[in-house]
Amino acid sequence: MIGNAGNIPPIHPHQNQSISRPDKTHVKQFENPQLLTLIKSLGINPQHITTLSTQKGLNISVGNALNDIRVLKITPEIANMLSAIGIVNAELAIVIQSQEELKQIKKKLNLVKGSLVDKKTLGKLLSFLDLEDDLDTLGFTYEEGGLILIRSAFKETEESL
Amino acid sequence: MRGQSSKNMAKAKIVQYADERKTLPDGGKLIYGENENKIVVSWTPPFEKTQVFVYDRKTGEILINGKKGTNQDKRTMIKLGTYFLENSKEEDLITINVHTKDLPA
Numbered sequence: 001m002i003g004n005a006g007n008i009p010p011i012h013p014h015q016n017q018s019i020s021r022p023d024k025t026h027v028k029q030f031e032n033p034q035l036l037t038l039i040k041s042l043g044i045n046p047q048h049i050t051t052l053s054t055q056k057g058l059n060i061s062v063g064n065a066l067n068d069i070r071v072l073k074i075t076p077e078i079a080n081m082l083s084a085i086g087i088v089n090a091e092l093a094i095v096i097q098s099q100e101e102l103k104q105i106k107k108k109l110n111l112v113k114g115s116l117v118d119k120k121t122l123g124k125l126l127s128f129l130d131l132e133d134d135l136d137t138l139g140f141t142y143e144e145g146g147l148i149l150i151r152s153a154f155k156e157t158e159e160s161l
Numbered sequence: 162m163r164g165q166s167s168k169n170m171a172k173a174k175i176v177q178y179a180d181e182r183k184t185l186p187d188g189g190k191l192i193y194g195e196n197e198n199k200i201v202v203s204w205t206p207p208f209e210k211t212q213v214f215v216y217d218r219k220t221g222e223i224l225i226n227g228k229k230g231t232n233q234d235k236r237t238m239i240k241l242g243t244y245f246l247e248n249s250k251e252e253d254l255i256t257i258n259v260h261t262k263d264l265p266a
Protein backbone atom coordinates (compact mmCIF):
# COMPACT_ATOMS: atom_id res chain seq x y z
CA MET A 1 0.00 0.00 0.00
CA ILE A 2 1.31 3.36 -0.90
CA GLY A 3 0.10 6.68 0.38
CA ASN A 4 0.97 10.32 0.33
CA ALA A 5 1.21 10.49 4.04
CA GLY A 6 4.01 12.95 4.30
CA ASN A 7 7.40 12.42 5.77
CA ILE A 8 7.13 10.30 8.82
CA PRO A 9 9.88 10.91 11.29
CA PRO A 10 11.47 7.94 13.02
CA ILE A 11 9.54 6.77 16.04
CA HIS A 12 11.32 6.57 19.33
CA PRO A 13 8.95 4.77 21.66
CA HIS A 14 10.55 5.89 24.87
CA GLN A 15 10.50 9.50 23.77
CA ASN A 16 6.85 9.16 22.83
CA GLN A 17 5.66 8.11 26.22
CA SER A 18 3.24 10.51 27.73
CA ILE A 19 4.82 13.14 29.88
CA SER A 20 1.53 14.59 30.98
CA ARG A 21 0.24 11.28 32.38
CA PRO A 22 3.06 9.73 34.38
CA ASP A 23 0.85 6.93 35.66
CA LYS A 24 1.59 3.23 35.74
CA THR A 25 0.09 2.53 32.34
CA HIS A 26 2.73 4.54 30.49
CA VAL A 27 0.34 5.46 27.69
CA LYS A 28 2.31 6.10 24.57
CA GLN A 29 1.41 9.11 22.53
CA PHE A 30 2.27 9.25 18.88
CA GLU A 31 3.81 12.45 17.74
CA ASN A 32 2.96 11.73 14.17
CA PRO A 33 -0.74 12.27 13.47
CA GLN A 34 -0.64 10.30 10.21
CA LEU A 35 0.70 7.22 11.95
CA LEU A 36 -1.90 7.66 14.66
CA THR A 37 -4.64 7.91 12.02
CA LEU A 38 -3.33 4.80 10.28
CA ILE A 39 -3.32 2.80 13.49
CA LYS A 40 -6.80 3.99 14.44
CA SER A 41 -8.11 3.20 10.97
CA LEU A 42 -6.94 -0.36 11.48
CA GLY A 43 -9.27 -0.58 14.44
CA ILE A 44 -6.47 -0.63 16.95
CA ASN A 45 -6.76 1.43 20.08
CA PRO A 46 -3.37 3.15 20.34
CA GLN A 47 -3.60 2.86 24.10
CA HIS A 48 -3.65 -0.91 23.78
CA ILE A 49 -0.38 -1.09 21.92
CA THR A 50 2.05 -3.00 24.01
CA THR A 51 4.99 -3.18 21.67
CA LEU A 52 6.26 -0.55 19.34
CA SER A 53 9.68 -1.13 17.92
CA THR A 54 11.68 0.53 15.23
CA GLN A 55 14.44 -0.82 13.13
CA LYS A 56 16.00 0.25 9.89
CA GLY A 57 13.67 2.71 8.24
CA LEU A 58 10.48 2.30 10.20
CA ASN A 59 9.70 -1.23 11.15
CA ILE A 60 6.68 -1.33 13.35
CA SER A 61 5.30 -4.18 15.35
CA VAL A 62 1.96 -3.32 16.85
CA GLY A 63 1.09 -5.53 19.78
CA ASN A 64 -0.32 -8.87 18.73
CA ALA A 65 -2.80 -7.35 16.31
CA LEU A 66 -0.51 -6.74 13.39
CA ASN A 67 2.85 -8.25 13.80
CA ASP A 68 4.57 -7.48 10.62
CA ILE A 69 3.85 -4.10 9.16
CA ARG A 70 6.83 -2.29 7.78
CA VAL A 71 6.50 1.34 7.00
CA LEU A 72 9.25 2.43 4.66
CA LYS A 73 10.34 5.85 3.71
CA ILE A 74 10.57 6.19 -0.02
CA THR A 75 14.20 6.09 -0.95
CA PRO A 76 15.30 6.96 -4.50
CA GLU A 77 15.68 3.23 -5.20
CA ILE A 78 12.13 2.46 -4.06
CA ALA A 79 10.83 5.50 -5.95
CA ASN A 80 12.42 4.16 -9.14
CA MET A 81 10.86 0.76 -8.59
CA LEU A 82 7.43 2.30 -7.94
CA SER A 83 7.59 4.58 -10.96
CA ALA A 84 8.12 1.47 -13.09
CA ILE A 85 4.66 0.30 -12.02
CA GLY A 86 3.09 3.70 -12.46
CA ILE A 87 3.13 4.99 -8.89
CA VAL A 88 4.64 8.44 -8.54
CA ASN A 89 4.94 10.97 -5.73
CA ALA A 90 4.53 8.33 -3.04
CA GLU A 91 5.99 9.34 0.27
CA LEU A 92 5.20 6.30 2.32
CA ALA A 93 5.08 2.59 1.63
CA ILE A 94 3.61 -0.03 3.93
CA VAL A 95 4.96 -3.49 3.36
CA ILE A 96 2.87 -6.38 4.61
CA GLN A 97 4.14 -9.91 4.48
CA SER A 98 1.11 -11.84 5.62
CA GLN A 99 -1.85 -12.32 3.27
CA GLU A 100 -4.15 -12.37 6.26
CA GLU A 101 -2.90 -8.99 7.42
CA LEU A 102 -3.23 -7.64 3.92
CA LYS A 103 -6.86 -8.76 3.82
CA GLN A 104 -7.53 -7.23 7.21
CA ILE A 105 -5.98 -3.92 6.25
CA LYS A 106 -7.74 -3.83 2.86
CA LYS A 107 -11.04 -4.41 4.60
CA LYS A 108 -10.42 -1.66 7.13
CA LEU A 109 -9.25 0.79 4.50
CA ASN A 110 -12.31 0.05 2.38
CA LEU A 111 -14.47 0.93 5.34
CA VAL A 112 -12.55 4.13 5.87
CA LYS A 113 -12.95 5.02 2.19
CA GLY A 114 -16.61 4.22 2.36
CA SER A 115 -17.05 6.52 5.28
CA LEU A 116 -16.06 9.33 2.96
CA VAL A 117 -19.08 8.95 0.69
CA ASP A 118 -20.02 12.22 -0.97
CA LYS A 119 -22.84 13.72 1.09
CA LYS A 120 -24.49 15.31 -1.94
CA THR A 121 -24.89 11.94 -3.63
CA LEU A 122 -25.99 10.37 -0.38
CA GLY A 123 -28.55 13.12 0.22
CA LYS A 124 -30.02 12.68 -3.25
CA LEU A 125 -30.40 8.94 -2.81
CA LEU A 126 -31.92 9.36 0.61
CA SER A 127 -34.51 11.78 -0.78
CA PHE A 128 -35.71 9.00 -3.10
CA LEU A 129 -36.11 6.83 -0.01
CA ASP A 130 -38.22 9.58 1.58
CA LEU A 131 -35.47 10.28 4.07
CA GLU A 132 -35.17 13.97 3.54
CA ASP A 133 -34.01 14.66 7.04
CA ASP A 134 -31.11 16.94 7.52
CA LEU A 135 -28.07 14.73 7.07
CA ASP A 136 -26.84 15.98 10.43
CA THR A 137 -29.71 14.17 12.15
CA LEU A 138 -28.75 10.87 10.58
CA GLY A 139 -26.02 8.52 11.64
CA PHE A 140 -24.13 6.18 9.36
CA THR A 141 -22.44 2.90 10.03
CA TYR A 142 -20.56 0.89 7.49
CA GLU A 143 -20.01 -2.75 6.77
CA GLU A 144 -18.26 -4.62 4.03
CA GLY A 145 -20.25 -6.29 1.28
CA GLY A 146 -23.83 -6.03 0.11
CA LEU A 147 -24.28 -8.51 -2.74
CA ILE A 148 -26.85 -10.59 -0.88
CA LEU A 149 -28.96 -7.52 -0.17
CA ILE A 150 -29.00 -6.53 -3.84
CA ARG A 151 -29.59 -10.07 -5.12
CA SER A 152 -32.55 -10.44 -2.81
CA ALA A 153 -34.04 -7.08 -3.87
CA PHE A 154 -33.84 -7.83 -7.58
CA LYS A 155 -35.42 -11.21 -7.01
CA GLU A 156 -38.27 -9.42 -5.25
CA THR A 157 -38.65 -7.01 -8.17
CA GLU A 158 -38.58 -9.87 -10.66
CA GLU A 159 -41.39 -11.62 -8.82
CA SER A 160 -43.62 -8.61 -9.37
CA LEU A 161 -43.51 -9.08 -13.14
CA MET B 162 -33.26 -5.58 9.62
CA ARG B 163 -35.76 -7.82 11.29
CA GLY B 164 -35.12 -8.67 14.90
CA GLN B 165 -33.25 -5.46 15.68
CA SER B 166 -34.54 -2.99 18.21
CA SER B 167 -36.13 0.13 16.79
CA LYS B 168 -33.29 2.13 18.27
CA ASN B 169 -30.71 0.28 16.22
CA MET B 170 -32.79 -0.53 13.16
CA ALA B 171 -31.44 1.03 9.99
CA LYS B 172 -33.83 3.43 8.28
CA ALA B 173 -32.19 2.59 4.99
CA LYS B 174 -29.28 0.71 3.51
CA ILE B 175 -27.14 1.88 0.66
CA VAL B 176 -24.70 -0.30 -1.24
CA GLN B 177 -21.97 0.97 -3.50
CA TYR B 178 -18.35 0.38 -4.35
CA ALA B 179 -16.12 1.21 -1.40
CA ASP B 180 -13.88 3.03 -3.82
CA GLU B 181 -16.08 5.69 -5.38
CA ARG B 182 -13.79 5.91 -8.39
CA LYS B 183 -14.47 2.29 -9.32
CA THR B 184 -16.87 1.73 -12.17
CA LEU B 185 -18.44 -1.22 -13.94
CA PRO B 186 -16.59 -2.56 -17.01
CA ASP B 187 -18.61 -0.30 -19.33
CA GLY B 188 -17.67 2.76 -17.25
CA GLY B 189 -21.12 3.04 -15.63
CA LYS B 190 -21.78 3.51 -11.93
CA LEU B 191 -24.57 1.94 -9.94
CA ILE B 192 -25.63 2.78 -6.39
CA TYR B 193 -28.29 0.71 -4.67
CA GLY B 194 -30.53 1.86 -1.84
CA GLU B 195 -33.44 0.34 0.03
CA ASN B 196 -35.71 0.80 2.96
CA GLU B 197 -38.81 -1.11 4.01
CA ASN B 198 -40.91 0.67 1.37
CA LYS B 199 -38.66 1.21 -1.61
CA ILE B 200 -35.81 -0.12 -3.67
CA VAL B 201 -33.79 2.54 -5.44
CA VAL B 202 -31.23 2.03 -8.19
CA SER B 203 -29.22 5.01 -9.31
CA TRP B 204 -27.55 4.24 -12.63
CA THR B 205 -25.12 6.58 -14.32
CA PRO B 206 -24.04 5.39 -17.77
CA PRO B 207 -20.72 6.76 -18.99
CA PHE B 208 -21.05 10.35 -20.23
CA GLU B 209 -24.81 10.33 -19.71
CA LYS B 210 -27.25 11.59 -17.11
CA THR B 211 -28.12 9.54 -14.07
CA GLN B 212 -31.30 7.47 -14.23
CA VAL B 213 -33.05 6.71 -10.97
CA PHE B 214 -35.33 3.68 -10.71
CA VAL B 215 -37.61 3.64 -7.66
CA TYR B 216 -39.50 0.41 -7.06
CA ASP B 217 -42.37 0.57 -4.56
CA ARG B 218 -42.25 -2.67 -2.57
CA LYS B 219 -45.88 -2.37 -1.48
CA THR B 220 -47.62 -1.45 -4.73
CA GLY B 221 -45.13 -3.07 -7.13
CA GLU B 222 -45.02 0.14 -9.18
CA ILE B 223 -41.89 1.64 -10.58
CA LEU B 224 -40.86 5.24 -11.19
CA ILE B 225 -38.05 6.19 -13.49
CA ASN B 226 -36.67 9.70 -12.99
CA GLY B 227 -39.87 10.49 -11.10
CA LYS B 228 -42.22 9.35 -13.88
CA LYS B 229 -44.38 6.27 -13.80
CA GLY B 230 -42.65 3.36 -15.49
CA THR B 231 -43.67 0.09 -17.07
CA ASN B 232 -42.76 -3.55 -16.67
CA GLN B 233 -40.12 -2.92 -19.32
CA ASP B 234 -38.49 -0.42 -16.96
CA LYS B 235 -38.55 -3.04 -14.23
CA ARG B 236 -36.79 -5.44 -16.60
CA THR B 237 -34.21 -2.76 -17.37
CA MET B 238 -33.62 -2.26 -13.66
CA ILE B 239 -33.23 -6.00 -13.12
CA LYS B 240 -30.85 -6.23 -16.09
CA LEU B 241 -28.71 -3.46 -14.60
CA GLY B 242 -28.75 -5.23 -11.25
CA THR B 243 -27.71 -8.52 -12.82
CA TYR B 244 -24.88 -6.77 -14.66
CA PHE B 245 -23.76 -5.22 -11.38
CA LEU B 246 -23.89 -8.54 -9.52
CA GLU B 247 -21.94 -10.31 -12.25
CA ASN B 248 -19.19 -7.75 -12.19
CA SER B 249 -18.81 -6.99 -8.50
CA LYS B 250 -17.02 -8.75 -5.70
CA GLU B 251 -18.27 -8.76 -2.14
CA GLU B 252 -15.03 -7.27 -0.86
CA ASP B 253 -15.30 -4.32 -3.26
CA LEU B 254 -18.66 -3.24 -1.83
CA ILE B 255 -19.67 -1.33 1.21
CA THR B 256 -23.10 -1.18 2.84
CA ILE B 257 -23.98 2.09 4.52
CA ASN B 258 -26.58 1.69 7.23
CA VAL B 259 -28.54 4.90 7.76
CA HIS B 260 -30.09 5.40 11.15
CA THR B 261 -31.23 8.19 13.40
CA LYS B 262 -28.59 9.56 15.65
CA ASP B 263 -29.18 8.82 19.32
CA LEU B 264 -30.40 11.93 21.01
CA PRO B 265 -28.51 13.03 24.10
CA ALA B 266 -30.23 12.15 27.36
